[in-house]
Amino acid sequence: MNIDALNESDLLARFQSSDPDSAVAELFETYADPIYRLAMQLLGDPTGAEDVVQETFLSAMTHRAGFQGRSKLSSWLYRIAYNAALNRLRRNREEPMPEEDPDEDTPAPLPRSLVEWTKTPEDINANKEAGDYLEKAIMALPMKYRVVFFLRDIEDQSTEQTAGVLGLTETAVKVRLHRARLALRESLSEYFTERNAKV
Amino acid sequence: MKCEEIVQYLSDYIDGDLPVEILEQAEQHMAGCKNCTAAVKTLQNTIQLYKHTGKARIAPEHRNSLLAAIQEAAKSHSHE
Numbered sequence: 001m002n003i004d005a006l007n008e009s010d011l012l013a014r015f016q017s018s019d020p021d022s023a024v025a026e027l028f029e030t031y032a033d034p035i036y037r038l039a040m041q042l043l044g045d046p047t048g049a050e051d052v053v054q055e056t057f058l059s060a061m062t063h064r065a066g067f068q069g070r071s072k073l074s075s076w077l078y079r080i081a082y083n084a085a086l087n088r089l090r091r092n093r094e095e096p097m098p099e100e101d102p103d104e105d106t107p108a109p110l111p112r113s114l115v116e117w118t119k120t121p122e123d124i125n126a127n128k129e130a131g132d133y134l135e136k137a138i139m140a141l142p143m144k145y146r147v148v149f150f151l152r153d154i155e156d157q158s159t160e161q162t163a164g165v166l167g168l169t170e171t172a173v174k175v176r177l178h179r180a181r182l183a184l185r186e187s188l189s190e191y192f193t194e195r196n197a198k199v
Numbered sequence: 200m201k202c203e204e205i206v207q208y209l210s211d212y213i214d215g216d217l218p219v220e221i222l223e224q225a226e227q228h229m230a231g232c233k234n235c236t237a238a239v240k241t242l243q244n245t246i247q248l249y250k251h252t253g254k255a256r257i258a259p260e261h262r263n264s265l266l267a268a269i270q271e272a273a274k275s276h277s278h279e
Contacts, residue, residue, distance in 0.1 A: 116236075121247065181209075182206075189241050
């Protein structure tokens with residue numbers, strides 16, 4: 001979800017003009033899927049995630065004159081989408097909202113599974129069960145870890161950008177990312193070690 | 200440096216964010232520690248798998264109607 005600085009500046013100028021049609025189409029082409037994925041991480045529901053995409057773009061249209069370019073367009077849109085998804089969750093919440101779930105001040109737990117394994121993305125794409133397991137493992141993370149892992153490691157946002165989107169300090173982003181990564185590593189290690197042992 | 204300390208630095212280590220003096224100690228430890236080496240390699244593998252698999256996209260049959268609804272709203276905004 002990245003556009004180079006020159007194109008972003010041109011795109012923003014057209015988006016903020018009185019004729020934003022082409023810019024809206026370009027923004028949709030570039031950012032609709034990443035926004036959809038963010039909403040899916042939070043809501044786990046394709047219909048709700050599509051609604052968040054629409055709500056994000058409509059909100060961006062309404063407030064586009066006020067965007068001053070202090071953050072990247074992608075961060076701004078992610079921030080709108082994150083808030084839109086959280087508002088939906090607040091109406092029907094089953095787990096703690098990220099901002100209400102304080103970070104643990106104890107060190108991250110030690111790894112338990114220490115057998116080395118190697119899998120490639122091609123291995124996963126060729127094995128539906130393994131793909132489903134990856135999905136299940138990330139959805140089992142507390143939401144506050146899941147969303148940080150998603151932005152940093154899946155969507156390649158920087159620590160600073162992630163902190164801006166989620167309204168966190170960079171230190172909190174690093175702490176949550178560390179715990180998310182360790183939890184996923186543990187989960188995948190148990191799964192792949194067990195699978196390898198059966199072969 | 201002990202394994203317990205290495206664990207706290209794993210993320211910064213793979214992101215290349217460790218200060219030089221800690222990096223040197225960590226690498227010295229890992230050169231002789233099979234468990235920590237396995238933890239680093241499987242952590243990197245975990246991240247790579249998520250980065251490169253299953254990037255969901257909006258259903259193709261919904262894509263055009265979603266864009267059309269947004270553009271319709273965009274038009275009404277631009278005429279306000």
